Amino acid sequence: MRWVLIGASTIAAQYMIPALRAHGGEIITVVSSSSERGADFAVKHGIPRPGTDVQEAVSDADVDAVYISTTNEKHLPQALAAIAAGKHVLCEKPLAMSVADAASMVRAAEQKGVVFATNHHLRCSGSHRAVRQLVRDGRIGRVLSLRLHHAVHLPANLQGWRINSPAEGGGVIPDITVHDADVARFLLDEDPKSVVAQMTSSGLGQGVEDSAMSVWTMPSGTMVMSHESFTHPFAGSGLEVHGTEGSIFARNVMTQNPIGEIELVTAAGRERVGYEPYDLYGEAVRCFHEAAAGRGEPAATGWDGVKSLAVALAVREAAATGARVDVHYGDVK
Numbered sequence: 348m349r350w351v352l353i354g355a356s357t358i359a360a361q362y363m364i365p366a367l368r369a370h371g372g373e374i375i376t377v378v379s380s381s382s383e384r385g386a387d388f389a390v391k392h393g394i395p396r397p398g399t400d401v402q403e404a405v406s407d408a409d410v411d412a413v414y415i416s417t418t419n420e421k422h423l424p425q426a427l428a429a430i431a432a433g434k435h436v437l438c439e440k441p442l443a444m445s446v447a448d449a450a451s452m453v454r455a456a457e458q459k460g461v462v463f464a465t466n467h468h469l470r471c472s473g474s475h476r477a478v479r480q481l482v483r484d485g486r487i488g489r490v491l492s493l494r495l496h497h498a499v500h501l502p503a504n505l506q507g508w509r510i511n512s513p514a515e516g517g518g519v520i521p522d523i524t525v526h527d528a529d530v531a532r533f534l535l536d537e538d539p540k541s542v543v544a545q546m547t548s549s550g551l552g553q554g555v556e557d558s559a560m561s562v563w564t565m566p567s568g569t570m571v572m573s574h575e576s577f578t579h580p581f582a583g584s585g586l587e588v589h590g591t592e593g594s595i596f597a598r599n600v601m602t603q604n605p606i607g608e609i610e611l612v613t614a615a616g617r618e619r620v621g622y623e624p625y626d627l628y629g630e631a632v633r634c635f636h637e638a639a640a641g642r643g644e645p646a647a648t649g650w651d652g653v654k655s656l657a658v659a660l661a662v663r664e665a666a667a668t669g670a671r672v673d674v675h676y677g678d679v680k
Contacts (some may be wrong), residue, residue: 348372348636351404353425354416355379355388356503358556363414364392366628376404386510401425405432406410412437418508419516422442426452433460435639441525441659442652444516446677450658453649462638464645465652469526470533472624474600474607478588479534481611488592492535493535495527496585497601498576498613501551510577511553518555518661523575528658529651533548539563539571539658539674546666551576553650561662588657603627611656
């Protein structure tokens with residue numbers, strides 16, 4: 348598969364370029380709003396053509412697919428341009444600045460007959476898939492609660508717009524809560540109905556929140572608690588799933604790397620649970636290639652991205668108003 352990268356980003360450099368190439372992908376062009384940055388990025392990563400014109404890049408007949416990793420407010424026009432040109436699209440989260448915009452991207456792809464996927468990497472990890480299987484197999488009985496701990500320290504090289512630009516989609520809620528929403532949906536196979544939340548700026552946020560806590564109501568009655576932050580250097584990350592017959596403790600698994608430990612605790616004792624430590628982004632690319640070839644769906648569909656965005660936006664509204672907020676999915680599938 349031949350690719351255009353829209354965005355000379357850190358995630359593209361560290362994770363996606365190796366993943367694309369590991370699965371036979373050829374990167375033809377990188378598009379950046381800065382010609383200098385794009386040129387430097389192309390040289391460093393061996394990409395033949397840098398450019399600044401999205402329309403020109405996606406109109407290339409040699410291109411099969413587009414990966415978008417720009418700031419959040421740019422996703423909509425860039426995705427629509429790629430879709431109109433008949434290209435498959437893998438887009439970073441959050442998909443857009445509103446649920447309506449995100450849904451319009453997915454519908455456009457459906458009408459054009461191209462694959463549109465959300466790059467929710469956590470559901471591609473062996474650890475999260477192992478936890479999901481334990482839940483599905485009934486190893487902990489009926490699920491009572493899920494706790495998501497995703498309070499970390501945002502590295503200096505990633506701060507920038509994420510901590511100071513509402514217009515570009517900054518803040519911990521669009522950056523991390525959207526991930527945790529997808530994790531909850533993936534593990535529990537249900538969509539949050541309503542949320543209560545708090546948010547604050549605890550040291551990094553300038554005009555945007557850098558920490559948030561929320562509690563979500565699920566259709567089954569399962570309670571979900573979620574904590575995200577950019578300001579917790581020593582907190583660690585993880586998730587816990589508690590049921591009537593046992594509990595699952597997954598430590599240090601809310602990460603881009605295939606690390607962490609899983610422990611199942613039941614009346615029989617404590618059991619360490621193994622999983623395949625494959626590359627998360629490589630798995631996302633593999634699934635994307637399969638979907639583009641007509642064999643199944645991507646790991647996270649466009650509609651998955653729309654739903655995770657809807658939850659994150661409800662969390663932000665609930666935190667801003669102090670009220671319980673229903674999650675509005677619109678006419679999402």
